[in-house]
Amino acid sequence: MASLDSFGARSQLGVGDASYEIYKISQVEGSARLPYSLKILLENLLRTEDGANITADHIRALGSWDPTAEPSVEIQFTPARVLMQDFTGVPCVVDLATMREAVRELGGDATKVNPLAPAELVIDHSVIADLFGRADAFVRNVDLEYQRNQERYQFLRWGQTAFNEFKVVPPGTGIVHQVNIEYLARTIMTRNGVAYPDTVVGTDSHTTMVNGLGVVGWGVGGIEAEAAMLGQPVSMLIPKVVGFKLHGEMPEGTTATDLVLTITEMLRQHGVVGKFVEFYGPGVSAVPLANRATIGNMSPEYGSTVAIFPIDDETVRYLRLTGRPEEQLALVEAYAKEQGLWHDPAAEPEYSERLELDLSTVEPSLAGPKRPQDRVPLLSAKTLFRAALKDYVKAPVPVNVESAGNGVDGKADEASAESFPASDPPAVHAEQRTEDPADKPRDLISAAVGAAGRATNPVTVTLDDGTRFELDHGAVVIAAITSCTNTSNPQVMLGAALLAKKAVDRGLARKPWVKTTLAPGSKVVMDYYERAGLTPYLEKLGFNLVGYGCTTCIGNSGPLLEPISAAINDNDLTAVSVLSGNRNFEGRINPDVKMNYLASPPLVVAYALAGTMDIDLANEPLGNGADGQPVYLRDIWPTALEVEEVMATAIASEMFARDYADVFAGDERWQSLPTPTGDTFDWAADSTYVRKPPYFEGMPAEPAPVSDIAGARVLAKLGDSVTTDHISPAGSIKADSPAGKYLSEHGVDRRDFNSYGSRRGNHEVMVRGTFANIRLRNQLRLPGTGSAAGAALPEGGFTVNHLTGEQTTIYDASVAYQEAGVPLVILAGKEYGSGSSRDWAAKGTMLLGVRAVIAESYERIHRSNLIGMGVLPLQFPTGENAESLGLTGTETFTISGIEALNAGTTPRSVTVSTDTGVTFDAVVRIDTPGEADYYRHGGILRYVLRRMLAS
Template sequence: MASTNSFDAHGTLEVGEQSYEIYRLRAVEGSETLPYSLKVLLENLLRTEDGANITADHIRALGGWDENADPETEIQFTPARVLMQDFTGVPCVVDLATMREAMADLGGDPTKINPLAPAELVIDHSVQIDVFGRSDAFERNVEIEYERNGERYKFLRWGQTAFDDFKVVPPGTGIVHQVNIEHLARTVMVRDGVAYPDTCVGTDSHTTMVNGLGVLGWGVGGIEAEAAMLGQPVSMLIPRVVGFKLSGSIPDGATATDVVLTITEMLREHGAVGKFVEFYGEGVSAVPLANRATIGNMSPEFGSTCAIFPIDEVTLDYLRLTGRSEQQVALVEAYAKEQGMWLTAGPDQPEARYSEYLELDLSTVVPSIAGPKRPQDRIVLTGAKQAFREVLPTYVGHEEGSDGIASDFPASDPSPQGLAEGMDGGSEPASTGDGNGRPSKKVAVTTADGASFEIDHGIVSIASITSCTNTSNPSVMMAAAMLAKNAVEKGLSVAPWVKTSMAPGSKVVTGYYEKAGMWPYLEKLGFHLVGYGCTTCIGNSGPLQDEISQAIQDNDLAVVSVLSGNRNFEGRINPDVKMNYLASPPLVIAYALAGTMDFDFDSEPLGTSEDGTEVFLKDIWPSPDDVERTIAESISTKMFTEDYADVFAGDERWRSLDTPEGDTFAWEDDSTYVRKPPYFEGMGSEPEPVSDISGARVLALLGDSVTTDHISPAGSIKGDSPAGTYLAEHGVERKDFNSYGSRRGNHEVMIRGTFANIRLKNLLLDGVEGGFTRNFAAGGEQSSIYDASVAYAEAGTPLVVLAGTEYGSGSSRDWAAKGTALLGVRAVIAQSYERIHRSNLIGMGVLPLQFPDGESAESLGLDGTETFSVTGVEALNDGGIPRTVAVLATAEDGTETSFDAVLRIDTPGEADYYRNGGILQYVLRSLVG
């Protein structure tokens, strides 16, 4: 639909022999001094202005943006395309398939349910590291992946044929965000002759990686992504923008990973939730594109919506390197310069206005890691041993976070089961000190292949080069390989208890490793290719060796993973591993060589060479000049063009899948992977009025920093869990349970896994971890959260969740909201929310409420045993959005506590979604209408 063009911004741009229609920003007063990111939004409004949803007033408000004001003006942003990975993409396609049937049921045309914006899905989240440390690891892991996921992959193949403008990148190709920056991203889009900035929403929070290419994009829940695919704009407030000034350059010995961990710490401390972050200053032009992408990737760890770099020569060089056409590169340059979106330091470029300012001199960055459970908890490498020793006793004693690191949860009394063996009755502890002030519990292990060794608290049980954050960056990947080469030449080896793995983000990495002759050295240390996927970073680390796993469990050892990823939340990486640390790829290999976190690289040798000389990390650390020279000799444009030439076709396995046909999907009644969800059952063409909540009970009372990893089903499915019981009842053997992520297309499995994280602490129970609660429908006895929800549903009792600060931080998991809604939760009352999860709750018809400023469940004396009512919600039926609603909590003895909760429905668009019972219902009714 053509813009109403109130500002006469429509014109043409000549690039070589090509002519493009564009919407010029200078037509709007104030546009010259907008931050780059807001210029992208301004163009979006100019191009999509329709006089109703997007008006001249919206455009004027953005042009006249007050950088000092709090966000209050709602705009409708229409992303150019949608990006998905398979964990979140499968439920998206399931929902679209279900919507087609619901559309037919309501008398509409099912083929209207079709992506209106280009949608691309990369299958990268399903490969697990079952096989490692051997030359056939990649081939075997892909085989197992197809065996486990064939049903899902057939479904995605159906979607690729049934829906227009929907493309799938098959398994074994690369990680979604690396494939995005190396191939899918356009930087400037062209559609129907119109050129405009490439913008993107993705069903993975690290979609922000593409910000490094000057592409405005961020992670959304699958619910919002589906709406965007169906032509619905993203409702948002014009944000505050943090200007982050960079100066200087990275010193020798430090890496891009160290830079991003430093920025993460700075922005978390500053406060960036809900804000745009934009990098500027003379240091930006010295930041390579791969480093920009690394920084953009970790925007969710800052808490910001995006972390973007403007377009400049560095952008163009990367586009050329990765095989984009010369016409495309010329268009990007001409468009950016025409629109005032080109980074220059000259006097012709007016200085952008920012809401807040931060600055980092890159020369001050030092080698760092982050952990043991949050990306923002940066530790200077020289202090890593001491930091580990300070926090280890809290993990041995099951009081994680009570000492040495800020706690994610209020302290609770540990139960006997929650104490280290032998520490629950004043008897001698089984974990004794090692004479150096740290708990020690040496355990002898003999593996099936005959290796014998001792393990202890703090061993590095997993060392994994994984995740798009760093595998997309040749500087750190080549540094890792060259460190491995130097280590092998010095005669060093990896400790036998370390599970090692190399999971590059694209085949290009394999190509430049081969060209540089690095694979033999990596493989000598056990870092064989295991797959092209997220693997360890999303919990697909695969099992540890049986004997090691058993020894860890039997002796309750607090062991460690070190990974080059972006997420290290509790219970995420591996069920045997309590402590998780983020590190650059070369440091991952260094810790594999050390074999333990209880290690000081400055003072302790990694081993001895053949002549008996002690070898320290500094002796094998490659120089930046050598790394850059090797990269220059090993990477070429040809690698990118050849690897991506036929990227959607897939291998023989993919092409030979038996794929269903037809506009609607033929659901299989016995499927345990893909089932038709109940979202539209009984739905009428008009929504029912929203209602207040009365007689609600608390399903979970939670502390601070409860992430979507705690809420959404993720990782392996335990045999004795509600989900495991369901699968067993449906004839699935334990070995075939697969992961929750792989079964996201089956709502029955996912409901049972919601709030079932093994590290979840529901404060309704003392000292119990996992998916349990008190079931007040059965006298307050302990039960699984799922079983309690069923009992409450049978009794007609609505549910609420009480939570602390930063509720729902972490990955953009739509099932964190879907599962919450399907468990019968009507409202969440938290101290604060992470952006995506709050939005997703509304998208599923769950009310997000916030305690009054400075108040919490604890300060109000609430312990979760109360009965809750929420009044004032019905005011939404009148078209407005009340600022607060009244909450009344009645204790079992009749004592009443009342407070006004802030209603966190922030925009009129969100209110429309809630009135319709959710975003999908709203879209469906709109399309039928």
Template sequence: MGSVDSFKAKGTLEVGGQSYEIYRLAGVEGQETLPYSLKVLLENLLRTEDGANITADHIRAIGSWDENAEPATEIQFTPARVIMQDFTGVPCVVDLATMREAVADLGGDPARINPLAPAELVIDHSVIIDVFGRADAFERNVEIEYQRNRERYQFLRWGQTAFDDFKVVPPGTGIVHQVNIEHLARTVMVRDGVAYPDTCVGTDSHTTMVNGLGVLGWGVGGIEAEAAMLGQPVSMLIPRVVGFKLSGSIPVAATATDVVLTITEMLRKHGVVGKFVEFYGEGVSQVPLANRATIGNMSPEFGSTCAIFPIDEVTLDYLRLTGRSDESVALVEAYAKEQGMWLKAGPDQPEARYSEYLELDLGTVVPSIAGPKRPQDRIALTDAKESFRKVLPTYVAHDEGDAGAASSFPASDPSPQGTTDGTNGGSKPADEGDGTGRPSKKVSVTDAEGRTFEIDHGIVSIASITSCTNTSNPSVMMAAAMLAKNAVEKGLSVAPWVKTSMAPGSKVVTGYYDKAGMWPYLEKLGFHLVGYGCTTCIGNSGPLNDEISKAINDNDLAVTSVLSGNRNFEGRINPDVKMNYLASPPLVIAYALAGTMDFDFASQPLGQDTDGKDVFLDDIWPAPADVERTIAASISQEMFTEDYADVFAGDERWQSLPTPEGDTFAWDGESTYVRKPPYFDGMSMETTPVADIEGARVLAKLGDSVTTDHISPAGAIKNDSPAGKYLAEHGIERKDFNSYGSRRGNHEVMIRGTFANIRLKNLLLDGVEGGFTRDFTQGGEQTTIYDAAQSYAAAGTPLVILSGKEYGSGSSRDWAAKGTSLLGVKAVIAESYERIHRSNLIGMGVIPLQYPAGQNADSLGLDGTETFSITGITALNEGTTPKTVKVVATKESGETVEFDAVVRIDTPGEADYYRNGGILQYVLRSLVNG
């Protein structure tokens, strides 16, 4: 951690008889009024200043930050650690394993490839709710999970033993973000005697949950995470910071979920994409840590990079409760106060300055849900029935549009709304009404247990307490359990068509439910433990019962799910379910009891008690004071220390997995889950000079706002897709295809799924959606993008992508860049880029180019049938980055279109990555030479 230390910041801090080396902020002019989050970045630069990538000018730029200016200064941020979940983490470990072999091939020591920053992976994305509503659901689901993912888990077991500073939390333990705040997060790190703020990047967008603990961190793609693990900094612009003032306190009837849905609506409306959000004001001290974590968790739903709370007494209390040592808690307090990072501003700590200001009086928050397809579309619970009826006709008539769809980044336009008379002018007539002004199609179903009942549009087919957002929060989790207890004692029951599930974020939840005696009541309503994982929120809801699924699909019913999660995009939760609503855990149970979204809790009873008296939600809603008393009597520090005492060891299943040994991984040539990627094939220590691009063809011509969800493989694998055919050819039955996410360790599957999104519109084709293009080696005939890329590769033809504005927006998906590169794409020409995807393209050896200002493919007359040459790239071989390169597009007629494309290699570090063929090759050569 050597530093040039231009500001003489290096010093010591004495805490409890221990001496720590620290880098004080006090010597940097302007630091006193910086937001907390920028103070963390400032310390990061002071500690890592090297005079080259991180200079005194960068440090001054943060100190003299102009809160009113647009971001323009690029800095190099070095996160303290990396956290991963298994879907996105497996490819990272695959790449590290491949680098070890490459080092050996280059004559180096493979053991030198190790994370230089602590890296922790939590297996939480693979459990699916196949079994539910019964006592053995958890055991059965974990058993099936191991059967499906055995190869991946063996590989991760090898990584756990082969790499230093890499740890794996086995399946059946908890959700990555809850495990992070309850155990892994340090708040203040100590390494080699140096104390500094805990910061992290994670391969999951909801890494921001740790912001609630004062830890600056956010989600990144796998390429960036790998680079961070190997000591490479993350390039970023010094951001605008939105100050969000909290005042007042949460009303009796509202929950933390209601607060976060209100904040999500406010921030999405305000516009915070690419900005930091920081909470301040007298109301902050009234917000429990679990609520802060819930708010931080939803940062991707607002669109901000982070949503952070400074350190205060609430932080310290939570660290103590969750079993952190007295020494570490004392250090957090002393360090935060020494560096001006403590929440309460004293006379020597002036108010921070912010770029923009918002304010929420917590006392104005009302019970809410969000949906039916975007987390920012908040609905006051009192308006829920009316809102549902307004939008239902559009779903019945298949006229709901695609704003906020699963394949799209959440849009800012309001949800489409139909009328209340059952008609909306759609192409398909609405069903007949039921006399209430809403479409109705009642269908009789007899289930496997012999029960006969009627289902209709709007039934709640899934009620799931799930997801990191809320399962980490004892106040809403205990409220749900106590509501279940009250319901059971009144004689209420859940409708037979509701698939119920309980997937806590850690075993601590199970512990306090046990101690409070709540499990019998939850189970009586069908909310049995199904797993410790993300489950429903990421689409692992599992199938509905066959009879219900058949009735829904045969009759084209528009049914709903209610979940305590953070994502509710169309098509994400379950293929049978069109409308998805986010709600607090107690409201999930309330809707399970109601059985339908067409319900007004204020005026309609949930059922009758044993005396035949109507029971309303208000009758069973637990008083907050009772909830807090129950929590206080049921949660203890010992629960956390016991549950996390041996968190990396795993159960008997994990420990009994046959695990390969050795510094390098023994690849199984027959595996369809984990294969050695070709990134380093034929690589030498000497870089190959970069070359101009000649004779290139267009693989896809795309429009504006093409997201990484459109590019990167995601979701289910279709039978007739190139990936499906590949798996079938390798003897995999359809039922065992699993998902692209679970097969991210196999580049053969992932290449075939790149640009294969069913909503992708390739303008080389007329009116065709999906992963198709024209193959000009075959006379321009239509084929899949993968098959065309194979034909071009056989012919030695390089490829380009043409696109419009905001190319690569959305989540930072590494495979959006990896797949692009492996398909043979050498350049992307777009009107503008999302920053992270642009950087990831360079990291995979693909050059991002930009049309001249005001120009695009259409204005230049490019239709995608041209042959392209791009010259001037070779200037990079001389150590300079050209501002522009010359593009000549030759049409079939011989006519040419010429323009100077802007080279979007924006930093010297990015130029080094490109010269080396990619970031992994750059790091590999550096480590061998180092």
């Protein structure tokens, strides 16, 4: 539908011999003062103005944006395209296939169900680093990937042929976000003769990586992504925009990882959840595109919706390097300058809030041991590791006690000042737990560090080849160059390879207990490694290619060697992983590993050489060289000049052009997969990977009235910072879990269980794994026999079935409740649902029979996803929580006032009462009229389907 063009914004832009229709932002009064990101949104509204969802008043409201006001004006944003990875993308395609059948059953034309916006899916989450440190690791891992995922891949091949505007990048190509910035992203789009900014929503929260290319985009739930594919705009409030001014230059010895960990810490402390962050100022031009992408990638870790860099010369340079045609480059530059989107280093747009960073103050850093915002200066890493270790071991024995280490400025080291008490503390006995130093205020940090002793429990391990060594607390058992965050960045990737070369030249080797893996973001990385002659040095240290995809960062780290795994578990050792990723939540990386540190790729190599976190890399040697002399990190750390010289000769645009020439075709394995045909999918009755979900079963053409909730029981009572990793099924499937039992009952051997992520297309598996994370701590307690408090539940997916008073799994309890007709609620603390944009965290919650969640606060995407599945997000009154209200989770709840939605209005609050006499008004977190419509219809999918039938 053509825009109503109330502002006369439609115009023409000539670029070379071509002419494009554009919508001029300058036609709206006030637009010149807007931040870059809001100008993009303004153009979006001008181009899609339809008088109903997008009106002239919406456009005027954005033009007259008040940077100091709290967000209150709803707008409808129409993304140019949708991006998916396979874990989150498979459920989207499953739902589209199911929607086709539902349309047919309700008398409509099934073939009308198609993406209306370009949708691209990159298969990158399914490869597991089973084999490592050997020449055939990549081939063997890909073979295993195809064996495990053949049903899913056949289904995706069917989707690619059945749906218009849907493309699939096959396995073994690269990580979705790197493929996005290197190939899929356009920066400026053209369609039907119209030129407009490239914008995107993606089913992975790290979609924000493309912000480095000047593209407005962010992660949404799979549910929202499906609606966007089907032409539904994304409902949002005009956000606050934080201006982040950069100046100066990075000092020698620092990396993009150090910069992004510094920015993450700053923005977490400032508070940017739900806001746009925009980088500006004279320092922007000194930040290479790859570093910009690294910063944008970590946006979910500091909580912003986007973290964007405007278009400038560096943007065009990168587009040229990655093989975009010259016509596209000319269009990007001409359009950006015409529309006032070209970065002016001297400009000072209006911002809601401002931060500033002198790049010269950045220092080498890690983050950990369990949160990406907890930055650890490298100079203090050993000391802070020892302080944190106390939380992870039983009865620590203080030996080699050290006082607080000296930081760069000679003062005692400091940890993050933010306090987000985890709902999933480490698996140690409650009476032996101590406070986490990361949760202490800054003035108490030095005391905690000063008291930190070295807990030790050395265990002798013998590998199958006869290698013997001692393993102790703090041993680095995984060193992984992995994830989209850093493997897109040639500077840090070449830095790691050069460090490996220098280490090998000096006679150093990785420690035999370290699992070393290399999983680049695209094939181009291995191309420039080969061209630079650096691959043999990485392989000498065990960093052989294991796959092109998200491995360690998402829990696909693969198993440790059995003797090492046994030693860790039999002796309750606190093992460590060091990875170049963006996520290090507890229980995420590997079930044998308790402490996880994010680091740059060069530091990953360094810790593989050291083999322990209990080392001061500034003052202690990594080991002895071939000459018997100690070798320090400073001896082998590559200089910026060395890295730049290799980059200049090793990277060329023809590499990108060659590797992406036929990116959707795939290799022989992909092309030889049998492909189903037909407009609707032929569901296999015995499939354990892809099954038809029940979302549309019994759905009437018109929605039933919304009803209040009565007689509800608590399925889980949770604490703060419960992430979607805790809620959504992820990682390996245990044989004795409800999901494992289901697979066994359906004839699947234990060795073929695969991961939850690979089985996201089977709702039966996924609902059984919801709230089953081994680190989840359900605060419900068993009925006491001699004590009112009763016994605590074990960590993991367990609860109390209030109908019987017995301990059971969360899944089995939900089945019992649903058979008895009992609705369920979840009680939670602050930042409920933070982490990746996992639609199954909401889908699984709904399928368990949960009608409402009552939390202190929510992460943006998960709150939206709950509504998208018909689950009501409620918030405790300000300053209150379950504890302050005296809620134990044993109560029976009534929630009244929801029915006001039937009148077309959204109540600001509803009344929650219990059978124990507790009553309070809970804030209704349905934030926009669009979300209210979704909830009235029982979720966004039903809403879209009914709209489709009506049209």
